[in-house]
Amino acid sequence: MANYIYGAIALTGGGTGALDAIDGAGLTDKDMALVVLQGTGVYFYAVDADSAAAESSPWIIAPDINAGDKRWILHTIPPETSSELTIATDVVTVRSGAFSSRRHTIDTESDAATDDLTTINGGNVGELLIISAANATRTVVCKNGAGLILQADFSLDDDDDTLVLECVSANVWREISRSNNAA
DSSP states (O other): OOOOEEEESBSSSSSTTBGGGSOGGGOOTTOEEEEEETTTEEEEEEEETTOOOOOBTTTEEOOSSSOTTOEEEEOOOOGGGOEEEEOBTTEEEOOOOSOSEEEEEEEOGGGOSEEEEOEEEOOOTTOEEEEEESOTTSEEEEOOSSSEEOSSOEEEOSTTOEEEEEEEETTEEEEEEEEOOOO
16 A cells, blocks of 8 residues: 655644644555644654554644544654764764654765765664755765665755655665755
8 A cells, every 4th residue: 555645734733734634544554744833843754553642742643533543653853863974985874763763964985076875874664864965065976776775866966955765674775755956
């Protein structure tokens, strides 16, 4: 069964645009949602179809209609999980930890003009990772292969370019989306 990505502009309240207004009957395990809260930021959620956890906004959101055991679980990207990683022999390593999502900038080995990224070690299955270039004057070429399952190779050649990945197994990350924001 396919997974879907939903959008929302509020967490609770049951009104139009609220995350909890999405009918639970249509949700499947690992569906995702991006919630944009004006003045606060963007939150990433994933459905846990058998959670049954008590609602605790913003961490756990239950659908108002047909919730059953389904819950939206927050997979946010806290600022303290952001850091720069430097490629070493085509590899970077992210720490596994308490956060299920994080953001890192990636720099080339020895500040080379360009460098390939073929493997991201670490992470937990289901974890989301957003990467971008650490420096607009150096290009990180993310290579489609066994360690990075991408639509195609992708060059982070501007510090506003981003690649969103999900850890699907040990040291294997799959592309969720990309944004080429070069001027």
